[in-house]
Amino acid sequence: MDEAMTHLTPDEERILKIANGDRDALSTMYLQHKGAVFGFALSMLHDRERAEDVMQETFIQLWNSAASYIPRGKEPLSWLLGITKNLALRRLRTDSLSVSIPEEHSDPADPLDHYLAVENKLILRAVLTKLSEEEQQIVLLHAVSGLKHREIADLLEMPLSTVLNKYRRALQKLKKLLGESI
Template sequence: MLILLEMMAEESRALTAPAVLEPLMAALAKGEQEALAELYRRGRTAVYGLALSYLKNQHDAEDVTQDTFIRVWEHAGQYRPNGTPLAWILTIARNLALMKLRERGKAQDMTPEEWEKVAGENPLLTAEDRHVLNMAMNELADQERQIVILHAVTGFKHREIAALLELPLATVLSKYRRALQKLKTKLEGGESK
């Protein structure tokens, strides 16, 4: 299962590589709607995963995902290739998710079905894999779950996660290792710490 998480991260990185997204951003800045459709296809899972990791509510995460791509369309001309296009898009998503949290006041717990949606679009996961992954992910603390989702779903590297969550890199690495240990323990049938 842990290997599967790493495979998901690799697949996500390939879909959202800067070399792939930069031309789409340039076309988007020129007003090409087809570029938005392709950008959405490639980036929606990462944006949804990030929003869900903050909001813990499927409907709010879907709203933030849609709002993110509307903002990307409206502000594509302001994008400058200083970092990666996905980082720019996820910063928009993060800001929208935080605004939604402030409006709502607090995060709500996610149902197993909502967690399943995070991994649901990945063809590498069988229904049984998704069920096992959901059970294991529920063992993690909120921030650990968020870091694992950001790594596995968006394909972000730990340094990028640290910047996005405004945490020290050492904290992200520590929480990621702790989360993997909890997942391993759960998947092997033991009790988590």
């Protein structure tokens, strides 16, 4: 599509700059979206270090593949999180022999659980330990990344209704769990 005829979002403009080797644009994108990328990676990997690795890899790939991005006049965060998803899935495949992903992290000895407790990340801890994997992803994508439910549905390849139901169920769980703490 001809760029001159497309209204570019600020992030799309940054990606075009990144494609031309603009490191400042990359830095801006990184600082702006690292939380969203990290949170999504964390919801898939349940491991802080691996989530950090995937976060870094995501932005390295953004740097290397920015030229392949086709502007559509929409926020490119879904596209960026798509990279994150693919990298996280690849990491899960390569680590499949040594890493298991339980549905719920109720074990207090879990390193992630312990870390979050120390850091006093109560809500995040509740999300990662009490919600199902899909619920975690949906909640984090919506709350942290700011994606709309339809975008989440596209990204996770789920029906929109499923995303909505899971999101509402997750919120109810969190409110119930955190009601007394907050």
